[in-house]
Amino acid sequence: MEAVRTCVGCRTRAPRSTLLRVVSIDSVLVPDERASMPGRGAWVHETQECVDAAIRRRAFVRALRVSGPLDTQTIEEHIQRKG
Ligand SMILES: [Zn+2]
Numbered sequence: 001m002e003a004v005r006t007c008v009g010c011r012t013r014a015p016r017s018t019l020l021r022v023v024s025i026d027s028v029l030v031p032d033e034r035a036s037m038p039g040r041g042a043w044v045h046e047t048q049e050c051v052d053a054a055i056r057r058r059a060f061v062r063a064l065r066v067s068g069p070l071d072t073q074t075i076e077e078h079i080q081r082k083g
Contacts, residue, residue: 005043008059009050019043024064028071031078040064051079 002015021032021041032041042063044050054060055072064070 007045007050007054008042008063009044009047009053012045014045016043018045020046022060022064022075024060024066024070027066027068029060029075031075046079046082048079051075 002017004013005016005019006013007019016035021035021037021043022029023032023037023039023041024030025037035041040063042054042060044054044060055076060070060072
């Protein structure tokens with residue numbers, strides 16, 4: 001059975017293959033499309049709605065347990081390209 005993760009945007013549980021793993025590198029939020037980067041990751045649907053909701057609710061900061069603000073520009077551009 002496939003592992004299930006919770007989307008930090010809409011709080012819905014979903015198979016991990018349907019979610020995007022996101023990690024923070026030097027306080028920059030980056031997509032981990034192969035889900036292979038080390039360290040703590042957050043999972044989110046690859047949609048504008050879920051990414052926006054997660055940023056608004058500071059869910060990435062909480063999920064990744066970082067102290068300061070995160071640079072979300074990279075992940076926002078990634079999602080916009082997916083359109
Ligand atoms: Zn979601």
